[in-house]
Amino acid sequence: MPHNDSFIQSIQPKLIEWRRHFHKYPELGFMEYCTTYTIGQELEKLGFTLYVGKDALQSDSRYGVPDKETLQEKEMVASASVDDRFLANMKGGHTGLVAVWDTEKNGDHLAFRFDIDALPITEAEDEHHFPFKHSFVSKHSGVMHACGHDGHTTIGLGLAHFIAENSSDLNGKFTLLFQPAEEGGRGARAMTDKGWLKDVDFFYSGHIGIQDLPVGTVAATTKGFLASAKLDAYFNGQSSHAGMKPEEGRNALLAAATAATQLHSIPRHSEGISRVNAGKLIAGNGRNIISDRGFLEIETRGETKAINAYMQKEARRMIQAAADMHQVDVEIDFVGETEQMICDDSLASYISKVCESSEYIHEVIPVARVSGSEDASFMMNEVQSQGGQATYMLFGTRLPDNHHSPSFDFEEEVLTTALDMYIHIIKGGHLID
Amino acid sequence: MPHNDSFIQSIQPKLIEWRRHFHKYPELGFMEYCTTYTIGQELEKLGFTLYVGKDALQSDSRYGVPDKETLQEKEMVASASVDDRFLANMKGGHTGLVAVWDTEKNGDHLAFRFDIDALPITEAEDEHHFPFKHSFVSKHSGVMHACGHDGHTTIGLGLAHFIAENSSDLNGKFTLLFQPAEEGGRGARAMTDKGWLKDVDFFYSGHIGIQDLPVGTVAATTKGFLASAKLDAYFNGQSSHAGMKPEEGRNALLAAATAATQLHSIPRHSEGISRVNAGKLIAGNGRNIISDRGFLEIETRGETKAINAYMQKEARRMIQAAADMHQVDVEIDFVGETEQMICDDSLASYISKVCESSEYIHEVIPVARVSGSEDASFMMNEVQSQGGQATYMLFGTRLPDNHHSPSFDFEEEVLTTALDMYIHIIKGGHLID
């Protein structure tokens, strides 16, 4: 196998180009029509076998699919630039794809997962913000790659190039999962349920940033990702003229606002970390009308499945009570979830070992403590339940602002580090230890 | 003067037609481009002198003008059907018009005001809803004439026909004010400040419904309209990942929700009626992000200007404290107001007297108690401050549902009653008493 540094050097300009392209055209979960198409075109050229949209996902295992109207509008816009061959398979919010490369030589089955969706955040537009300064700020108002998935997708494309170009030197089988709708824990279960992880020996995924580490430092495993549940609450009351007939209104805005404020009084749990957030509230029609509609997006998290279950149960009771308090009806939809995940210790040492020879990786931290949620958990748990091993890694980079902030950005050098890490993992052949 | 019953009979089909047209194409305040154009075309044909948009309004006396982008989008759509001659004058949210008819004979100057805007409500679409059943339900999703202004506009057109057709039998001068943006108390001050009421001797306006009276019953004057203030609160915090860095967020959603729930604890006032409503709340980006933005639409009301001032002062303090509580900034905009209004008793007896001969009016209630808010108050106070007299009337009709409800509707016979009432007022010559 040729020294991969020359591969890295040759692909670096493409990494930057891909990343900036994806950053410029961010798409929300289950609406990554153009993103999926861009990935698909690239992988098709390389010779991967592709499973797009409906072929990649178990349709009814998706959580929180946008409503029909929103999807159709997006599909109409996408149809201008996305080939019908792809679009037909993606209709109705079936985005993402799975790309398979079989060397047809005996060997392990490795799976790599890259999440491709963006967030409903309006990107900062000021000179201190690198993407703005360098003219690749989001073109889609209100949507932004504020979590680094543009980078993840890019790394996946880089890795696909490596596999295709070095196939003759490789053994076994490679499955690349370009997963939609990671935000909200909505997409991973649908790929998992489609069966892609069934005979996987080693599973790898990872995230840019998260911890404040310099470029060149990576973590081989992580602990602390929280189980989570995503709830949407729809409050239905009765509108009325607020000046003339206040007593005839049943105030859905107050019900939603009360739920939002009260949720935080769910007692903390003595056995571990818990979280609750009401991240979005939309209610009401106008100032002089008692509001008949309220909508609330909620997320609970727990260090264990049990703690998250406790948080979800308490949250549901509080939301119901808030509705009762203002005599409105409420419907609570379950729209996403993530599980706990436990990385295999053996991979910590394997990765440390194989990365020793990397020119780009200066330090491998065996395990990093984190506290978000990840639906890669579904895939990892599936792999491990079948006897495989799995890990979720971190790729260090300094961040000018937090994940999910309008000024989020990362150092583009991390793309190289991360890609090199994946390459060393493949080249290691899982023979060490 | 010919017996007006034949006039009424001949115009009745047009009243129904106009009303249903306006109902079908409702437009929000300061965006009544098509509505204004429809009115203007009709009045131009009749020979009225028109003052459209910028010529009718004091531009900087308008409250709560929609943002530029929204206006431009609406103007672009309107440009397909509205003559440029009109549209040019309406650009930038200058809707409504004033129509003047001068008999050039000595006599009183009478002003009549009709409000023309609709509400941000999604109209009911079921068979029990008359406009749906009869196919004139709103074509503009999310916008609805749920307060009867479609009827008011129609009555105004009817009255214009009467004046034009009977001009030779009339004395004095007639000013018809087709006012935009009554909802939210946003438009009347701009017409008032333009000077239209300066030398008016008698001012008349009125409302369909409000009280549960049968068609044929009207009220000559009203008491109880509340002074009101409209406030918009913009909360600015700091977004952060709700799972990973909750302590770095400053939660604007919680600030807005806290303000909304707490506002109701402003103590009631012993000296009269007070109201407060948070009618709209929009906050947050997504469930796993601590929200950095929150927006709240609020209205306070008071039986007197002093009580409303008290309510507004308390509301402002509470909103600020809610922001402080969650360490976010808040900006409070004053976007609309109405004043108290006191109808002239003398007009109660005048109207009772002149309506005795009406075939359509069975009973005139001298004074009806109400409790909403009306920005006709600005016009009435202006007329009265110059020595004129003014009243605000009610036109009885049964309502299947409350004002500002998705199923609001009225009996179309009220259009005839109301028009006949205005006609008798004109014909009475203000000579009685």
Added chain:
Amino acid sequence: MPHNDSFIQSIQPKLIEWRRHFHKYPELGFMEYCTTYTIGQELEKLGFTLYVGKDALQSDSRYGVPDKETLQEKEMVASASVDDRFLANMKGGHTGLVAVWDTEKNGDHLAFRFDIDALPITEAEDEHHFPFKHSFVSKHSGVMHACGHDGHTTIGLGLAHFIAENSSDLNGKFTLLFQPAEEGGRGARAMTDKGWLKDVDFFYSGHIGIQDLPVGTVAATTKGFLASAKLDAYFNGQSSHAGMKPEEGRNALLAAATAATQLHSIPRHSEGISRVNAGKLIAGNGRNIISDRGFLEIETRGETKAINAYMQKEARRMIQAAADMHQVDVEIDFVGETEQMICDDSLASYISKVCESSEYIHEVIPVARVSGSEDASFMMNEVQSQGGQATYMLFGTRLPDNHHSPSFDFEEEVLTTALDMYIHIIKGGHLID
């Protein structure tokens, strides 16, 4: 009949003395043991027929009787100074008395009601506070005559003297009701249900202060007293160590606090005045324990019985929802009420007429607008339902501070005015008009 001015002059020093005595020894509702005894001794001397405690009250019609332990403790203390003959009849919270004087001559049956209880307020102790400066500030810590009932009781004693001393000049029958527990609307129903008002022709009661009127100005009737309901809510949760096992607690303090804050969001009623107040909240054991107990005292009011019923119903639902929200149980006790009351217009003119000759009364306002609640309403409604007439009057005095404030006080001259008003009412013989 002798000129009553000499009577007034001779009794004035006693009025001051009585008032200051009652002020110094205030007693809460259903615990007016000493107050009742003092009144009883005085009336016994005058020759009235007395009905004390159990003989004056329908025992099971009392609302909000203090708990056994509290009563026993008070009775023990009272036993040191109250004659057993009285105390035996008062045991178990049966305070107050009814005094009857029958002239045995044909004539009307007049009833006069005086309320005798104090409030759970700690009286101000500073030089600007007249009772403190003049050394008759409350000796009972935490209890205070902050509503003028010390004055009412005094006026009743003065009136009894007048009746006894002028009996030979009077006709008919006089019933004086010294009612316990007016605060909280707890005592009047029990006297009413005992039957004292059954054959009463004219009923009179009244209040010192309320409106800002000078001494010498009185109101013959009042309108605006609100119907009210008094609720006690007991929340029962589960205590737990707040640091070690927060998730095992069910927080009754939060339930009570949530109820208290949310109650204010009951929509105002378009048909009239409404009120709600959470006046007392006691919850919790200590800072590091999740509270298992919460107690809330609530009062709702309405301009009509229907509005108050609406307020009470909404309040109950909100309290229940607040309990559900924090997974605690709640029991809601109904502990007091008042009704609406409508004074007879005829008495407005009668009183105006008969008071013309009074030296102390300078102006009689026919009707004064008020907005508190009064359980004299039970008595008035009973009298009127039997064909009698009733009124509730006001006796003007300037107040240094509001009713129910620690610095509440009144001008002692009002005692004279009020007594003289009652005397003129009796002397008028109800013959005018």
Added chain:
Amino acid sequence: MPHNDSFIQSIQPKLIEWRRHFHKYPELGFMEYCTTYTIGQELEKLGFTLYVGKDALQSDSRYGVPDKETLQEKEMVASASVDDRFLANMKGGHTGLVAVWDTEKNGDHLAFRFDIDALPITEAEDEHHFPFKHSFVSKHSGVMHACGHDGHTTIGLGLAHFIAENSSDLNGKFTLLFQPAEEGGRGARAMTDKGWLKDVDFFYSGHIGIQDLPVGTVAATTKGFLASAKLDAYFNGQSSHAGMKPEEGRNALLAAATAATQLHSIPRHSEGISRVNAGKLIAGNGRNIISDRGFLEIETRGETKAINAYMQKEARRMIQAAADMHQVDVEIDFVGETEQMICDDSLASYISKVCESSEYIHEVIPVARVSGSEDASFMMNEVQSQGGQATYMLFGTRLPDNHHSPSFDFEEEVLTTALDMYIHIIKGGHLID
């Protein structure tokens, strides 16, 4: 040195007797007059040098001392049974004592700390509750040893007996700190600041229960005790009649209730455990009075000093904002605190070793995870800052109900285990390792 099992056997009946006595007569922090006296008498007999009350405490380092009136009342009651010699030294809330035994032989200085105060909880009175069934339920209504300090005190007395009886076989110096007011983190700092820990080589304290361990299992060290801050908030508003003049009130009850509910929305901290509790709320005078006073007891905790500082800072801002919201004043008193504490690992192995020979200890867990707060932290940090070593241990016992619950109790066999553990620690001579 004689085999200590015979000592244990002979003292066991006394342990039970002492424990039940202390349990029956519980006293709140800084009011342990009788408890201190009972301890003092016992230790005096044994020959310890005693430092009582003012001699044991740095007076102005105490937190949250009860008010003068409460103390005087308690001192008056205590004076009936407590010798003046002791009482004089304890006046003004100076309870607790330090007992010193110097063998006058070279050796280590060992300090042992026992906390002696009870909690404001009303003890359960039912047959399932062991103390009730066996007639040693609390005689002091509303006060209860619900945290096992009756046991701690008992163990201290047992240890004192051991030291006195075996003095000839021991070396060095022994200081026994019987500390008042552990609950609320109020007493330890005052003993620490008095200088008792200055030259201590080894510090030992511990707790009954906490973790669900059987009798015979103990933990040599603990981790996870939280830094904490105790705040009292006094809200001052303006009272007013809730029906007549609601707008003149400034509602302190609502301010306190708002603070209590909002405190929970302080964001959790990503770097570790945090807690907040509003454990007590007292507000208001009566249902028809807008409340002018509100009182709130709050506790914040954090896994580190920094997290607790964050919680305290946020809590203070929220309390202030709640006051501002309802236009009331607030004063926040700092009334207690605990620090983090880190047990010395070396003591884990020492204790495991020396306890091997114990007949009563079956298992020593090197480190147990806990999550409360302990003001022994002040003493431990002081000892460690001077180069000494310190630990906080757990003594296993099954609990029928949680700490701080009305049915809290422990298995009395734990007294023997704990005492035997202390004895082995002394006998080990700190020579191992």
